[in-house]
Amino acid sequence: MAGGPKAVEPARPWSQTGLGDPSGWDPALRAIVDLVLGSPVAMALAYGDELTLVYNDAYAAVLGVKHPEAFGRPAPEVHADVWAMPGVGDVFERVRRTGEPYLETEASLPVVRAAAGTLEHAVFTRGLSAVRDGRGRIVGVLTVAAETTQVTRRLQDLSALASALSATLTLDDVARVALRYAVSSLDVHQAAFGVDDGTGWRMTRRVRGEVLDEADERLPPLWRRLPGDSTAPLVAAATDGTATFRTDGQPLRRTALDRHDQKVRALAALPLRTASLRGALTFGLEAAHPWAPAERALLAATAELVAQAAERARRFETQHGTAQLLQRSMLPEHLPDIPRFRIAARYEAGVDGNAAGGDFYDAFPLAGGRLAVVLGDVAGHDVRAAALMGQVRAALRALALTDPDPASVLRGLDRLVANLAAEMRSDEIFVTVTYGVADPEAGRLTLASAGHPAPLLRRSATGPDPVPAAGYLDVPPGPPLGLGGRRAAVAVDFAPGDTVLLFSDGVVERRGRGLAEGFDALAAAVSAAGGSDPRSLCAVAVGAVAGPTEDDVAVLAVEHASRPSRSAGIQVPAEPTAPGRVRHWMTAQLTEWAVPESVVAAAVLCTSELTTNALLHAGTSARVEIDLSSERLLVSVADRGTRGTVTRTQTDRLSSRGRGLSLIEQLSDAWGTDPTVRGSTVWFEILIPEGQAGVTPAPGG
Structure with a gap:
């Protein structure tokens, strides 16, 4: 916040308050102060051990005669006349201590309004939530008092977003949490998250109305690569470090991936800039939208929280990858x-x-x-x-x-x-x-x-x-x-x-x-x-x-083993035709081994879907291996990484990623995922019905 506060000026310089000089503020604090000062709804931040108050014009009206002297002073001093009452000071301390948000839909609070300084009782929908810095520590309490539940819900959602992001470890996790929040809480039609990736960029997107089940959530997001010189608004925001807000038009027309992009008329693009990461978030609507100042402040706060989580995730992935490579090597x-x-x-x-x-x-x-x-x-x-x-x-x-x-x-x-x-x-x-x-x-x-x-x-x-x-x-x-x-x-x-x-x-x-x-x-x-x-x-x-x-x-x-098993394998390239090749090869192999038709049908379907999943989320070639004994058929599909891309662009020909794991759960007797030295393996087992084992496998067959 290089320009300082936007709405209410403190009664004394920032450096003399509990917040200190703005140049030393944590990015998360900077984002929350921007959110508070830019909001038309009554908001106040009680910061630090002293609960130093920072608030906006709407909250100043609530304070009445206590404003402007209240700005930058400890909340217990400002509200000394009511701090000991139930539902005031005790609530602040509980939220700051536990980090659990507090919501009171009909709060009757004493407020000094009149010039004579008399107490009045006003009814608010009041929400308090913990504010965390970039390292996840609780540094304050955010209060919002509004007459509409929508603002309170968004405050709760922002607090929930911060909590969810604090538990993320990888960029996949950050993308999943941020996009789910954008579509469900910000009510946009689509949202995209992108980060730098070597000489180019990679991005993943969520569209409102997509049906994602538990199986989808367990799979990595579908990342798409963008060239380093892409003109997409997401890349422009990440490169320039400047937020842009398009109110109407076709902002994604030149870089549209599909009809969802073509329908976007209003687009907000916010950069994610940290010491080791460049990226951006975009939020799209299918109707013209003015992007009010409060919305822009909310989106900026969202971007700050996501950027800090992405920074932690990148550091974790670097350290984790090195450690795991050493371990597994x-x-x-x-x-x-x-x-x-x-x-x-x-x-x-x-x-x-x-x-x-x-x-x-x-x-x-x-x-x-x-x-x-x-x-x-x-x-x-x-x-x-x-x-x-x-x-x-x-x-x-x-x-x-x-x-x-x-x-x-x-x-x-x-x-x-x-x-x-x-x-x-x-x-x-x-x-x-x-x-x-x-x-x-x-x-x-x-x-x-x-x-x-x-x-x-x-x-x-x-x-x-x-x-x-x-x-x-x-x-x-x-x-x-x-x-x-x-x-x-x-x-x-x-x-x-x-x-x-x-x-x-x-x-x-x-x-x-x-x-x-x-x-x-x-x-x-x-x-x-x-x-x-x-x-x-x-x-x-x-x-x-x-x-x-x-x-x-x-x-x-x-x-x-009671009897030796038969085994075979095939290497498939990262192309949309690969699942079909696997189906043809596997059907022929299992038929030659006299596997019961019911087992063949289930195994071929599951293997085709797992091959699709491997190609989509890993982007490398995949290795399919089958092992047949007299009791069971074991199938494994292994990829060699999680950061590649499918070599052709017709990924829409490949079936839903989540469907593969759902089919395994329904059609197999056991299944799981295993990490390997490089990449991962998904496997499943189907038991052979007694008396239907077909030809007894031979050693080395």
């Missing part, structure tokens, strides 16, 4: 394909996604058709933890390929970690690990542990009791690596149809809940799972214990 990008084993893994970062964690897993083939499996946890959430994790994982592979005996491998790792701790002169290195060798010919699983949670074994659903049982294996925990001590291994039966789950403590630990409760919940969920497929069981394990986790989560599941 040290994990196996592909798990081994061994005929008698089905293997899946799941890794999810904890609450602080900016940090690189120390959870790790691995699986690799050994001589004689055996399989080595490992899951460990290095304490810490920093680059050092991730680097140590990489050293431990690499050393474990080297030791196992020389002598795979679990006890021997852990003894070697123990010496390594002790040596690293001495070299680093640190006694804070804490590494736990479970390592095992699965032998399909002997039907045995040999395991050893160094302070890690015991693996969970899900037995095959055979015999008189068809319900599979899951129980924790009695593996001597031993001390964590680097502390010496005895390393013992145990061998257990690992029959065809059995599945073992190795997991980190983040799967079962929750704040405020006992660890035994978490272990019980995990065992119960795995026992009750409808299928034994490892990918499905990983998803079940991650969601077994309710509540958010503050630690990283890693799960590795290995099934000793």
Whole structure:
């Protein structure tokens, strides 16, 4: 607010008030003051610990003889005669303390109006909401007193917008929240959000009347790329840093994407400018509109809030991307394909996604058709933890390929970690690990542990009791690596149809809940799972214990398959013709494998939709893989990123993104999403009806 206040001048300079010099104001405070001073409705901001009052002309009329001396003074002093009354001072303090908005539709408040200074009772629709700075801290209380509920609703919506934006992490989140607010609360026909993206721009749009279900909301917004020299009003506002308001005409005619853009007659374009981001918001109406000063102030406040959230999101994405790339680059990008084993893994970062964690897993083939499996946890959430994790994982592979005996491998790792701790002169290195060798010919699983949670074994659903049982294996925990001590291994039966789950403590630990409760919940969920497929069981394990986790989560599941499965895959380009190619290929492949027609129809439809979704939200080529056993069909669709674009522009030929996930929920028996080293994977599983498995799959088929 370089020009200072617009409506009411303070009785003394700004620097002598609790707000200080305007040049040092937080952008969020600047936006709120602009909103207050530019509004024709009675508004007042009580700022800081002293609740310094800033208000507009309409609120000055409410104050009566207390104006103009009230401007810049603490609210408790200005309203000393009524501050102790219920519904006055106590409400201010509660809103400032809790951040929860307060609304009173019929507030009868004593107000000094007359020249003699007598009290009158006036009725207001009064709303109070917390004001936050750019870092999300509560710095004041905003009051609005109006005779219409519309203004109060917009104030509540603005407060709700600030609250929703404070919970966003990524630019996808910011775009989703900002556009939903614009269409539902500002009552515009369409809104667009755009940011700089290398040499160009990317933007996403929301049109009023679009039907978005939960599945749509879980998918990333559909971003469109714009060239760096685009003449679109959004790009012009982002480039120039100047807000523009078109009251009538065809402002989007030259850059219209579709009929929705062509219908826009009035358009407001507001820049989003921060230290590391350039962007803009546009709001379009299909009728001429004058854009009153109060509306412009409201839109400016909205843009300030969105800009600060977008700045935080960009910083988070940069840090998060670096940390996650480091984390996942040290994990196996592909798990081994061994005929008698089905293997899946799941890794999810904890609450602080900016940090690189120390959870790790691995699986690799050994001589004689055996399989080595490992899951460990290095304490810490920093680059050092991730680097140590990489050293431990690499050393474990080297030791196992020389002598795979679990006890021997852990003894070697123990010496390594002790040596690293001495070299680093640190006694804070804490590494736990479970390592095992699965032998399909002997039907045995040999395991050893160094302070890690015991693996969970899900037995095959055979015999008189068809319900599979899951129980924790009695593996001597031993001390964590680097502390010496005895390393013992145990061998257990690992029959065809059995599945073992190795997991980190983040799967079962929750704040405020006992660890035994978490272990019980995990065992119960795995026992009750409808299928034994490892990918499905990983998803079940991650969601077994309710509540958010503050630690990283890693799960590795290995099934000793009753029979080998058949598998096939296809790489599809980012083109609108790709879903059709996938449908044709998959129908032919499943028909050749004698899969029941009902399963083929459901699987082809779901896979086509998932391919469409991958191409739309990632813009890269996609990898479709199918795996058929005698019990189930597993399909996965993997993309390689989230920032590309479909290579052709006819994206309207591709079906609705939300429809894909809705179809999966209806037609599959289990489904989920997995992060990968780069990109993400969506998968689903359809059980084969008993007796309709068709041709028995052959090894290597």
